[in-house]
Amino acid sequence: MELFKVYPLNPVNIVKAQGSTLWDQTGKEYLDLYGGHAVISIGHTHPHYVAKITEQLHNIGFYSNSIEIPIQTQLAKQLGEVSGKADFNLFLCNSGAEANENALKLASFHTGRKKIISFSKAFHGRTSLAVAATDNPSIVAPVNETDNVVFLPFNDEEALTNAFQSFGDEIAAVIIEGIQGVGGIREASIPFLKLIRSLCDTYNSVFIADSVQCGYGRTGIFYSHDYSGVEADIYSMAKGMGNGFPIGAISISPKFKASFGLLGTTFGGNHLACVAAVAVLDVIQEENLLENAKRIGDYLISELKQFNQVLEVRGRGLMIGIELPEELAHVKKDLLSKHAIFTGEAKPNVIRILPALNINQEIADRFLTAFEQTLKA
Numbered sequence: 502m503e504l505f506k507v508y509p510l511n512p513v514n515i516v517k518a519q520g521s522t523l524w525d526q527t528g529k530e531y532l533d534l535y536g537g538h539a540v541i542s543i544g545h546t547h548p549h550y551v552a553k554i555t556e557q558l559h560n561i562g563f564y565s566n567s568i569e570i571p572i573q574t575q576l577a578k579q580l581g582e583v584s585g586k587a588d589f590n591l592f593l594c595n596s597g598a599e600a601n602e603n604a605l606k607l608a609s610f611h612t613g614r615k616k617i618i619s620f621s622k623a624f625h626g627r628t629s630l631a632v633a634a635t636d637n638p639s640i641v642a643p644v645n646e647t648d649n650v651v652f653l654p655f656n657d658e659e660a661l662t663n664a665f666q667s668f669g670d671e672i673a674a675v676i677i678e679g680i681q682g683v684g685g686i687r688e689a690s691i692p693f694l695k696l697i698r699s700l701c702d703t704y705n706s707v708f709i710a711d712s713v714q715c716g717y718g719r720t721g722i723f724y725s726h727d728y729s730g731v732e733a734d735i736y737s738m739a740k741g742m743g744n745g746f747p748i749g750a751i752s753i754s755p756k757f758k759a760s761f762g763l764l765g766t767t768f769g770g771n772h773l774a775c776v777a778a779v780a781v782l783d784v785i786q787e788e789n790l791l792e793n794a795k796r797i798g799d800y801l802i803s804e805l806k807q808f809n810q811v812l813e814v815r816g817r818g819l820m821i822g823i824e825l826p827e828e829l830a831h832v833k834k835d836l837l838s839k840h841a842i843f844t845g846e847a848k849p850n851v852i853r854i855l856p857a858l859n860i861n862q863e864i865a866d867r868f869l870t871a872f873e874q875t876l877k878a
């Protein structure tokens with residue numbers, strides 16, 4: 502059997518990793534400013550994380566949600582504290598798409614309505630409703646096409662107001678990324694997030710903050726939407742949550758009532774995933790990683806703005822997009838091939854920086870030096 506080839510691959514085989522350093526099978530060293538696609542939040546193979554997962558594996562790796570799993574409760578408590586949502590409730594699942602799928606489903610159950618508002622360039626995942634709310638027709642299968650999702654222009658207050666005025670009583674939810682990732686590191690404006698909150702309040706719709714990529718401390722606060730000063734009803738999360746161990750979740754406002762069978766999953770909330778997530782939160786707290794993400798992110802953003810070849814630098818904290826002109830389309834490739842630095846991208850020509858939240862100034866400077874050299878090449 503061969504692999505079903507759905508990903509274009511870099512010809513690199515990474516066999517070892519520590520912090521933000523990676524090594525291939527020949528011993529060649531790389532710098533990871535991509536964080537395995539915004540997943541590595543506390544650095545690769547962090548000793549606390551490795552110790553906690555190893556210890557758990559020796560005890561029990563998995564049992565079903567039909568029994569008490571105290572580490573789930575511990576995770577909920579700790580996440581409530583770190584995220585500033587102690588009164589919210591937690592539902593655990595396995596990925597970002599599944600988190601959004603459950604958020605949308607819960608909104609529909611709660612309101613009894615069918616319409617979802619999503620925005621241009623949004624990415625919410627590849628499962629049925631999550632992909633229907635994703636603005637990329639090439640990944641939406643015919644079976645997933647639905648008139649229940651209405652796309653509006655991102656950050657367009659007038660379009661949003663008009664939509665609520667014409668069919669607000671049919672709208673179950675508005676789903677929005679605090680900073681669009683796949684869409685090119687584009688930030689939802691503070692007035693726009695405030696407007697979503699007030700329209701959802703007026704029309705009894707649900708405000709879903711997709712925090713899968715922009716959340717979990719990456720921007721310097723736990724959920725980037727919260728920069729707006731208003732609170733969402735449901736926050737979805739995944740990537741940084743398990744530092745590579747698959748886990749996703751939704752944090753749910755106390756206004757939603759749980760009932761047995763409403764949501765469910767076999768693997769969600771298993772012992773190993775929860776211990777990984779608790780270890781991540783331990784490190785985020787002990788090493789002040791939110792503060793570090795903000796400090797190093799501010800530094801990188803202000804330094805990147807000095808390059809006059811760069812069209813625009815967008816983002817917050819350690820979620821940074823560098824928009825380059827077409828003639829510099831080689832930069833991302835050169836960073837990997839000539840400087841052994843992994844970065845991400847968004848089409849057509851945005852470099853995405855999504856490193857671990859514990860990178861230091863020396864790593865930031867190594868990147869800036871390599872970036873400068875690549876621009877000159």
Ligand SMILES: Cc1ncc(COP(=O)(O)O)c(C=O)c1O
Nearest residue numbers: 596597598624625626682713714
């Ligand atoms: C904002 C956002 N939402 C949802 C997802 C889907 O997450 P997953 O790939 O874990 O299903 C992603 C993945 O890139 C994402 O960036």
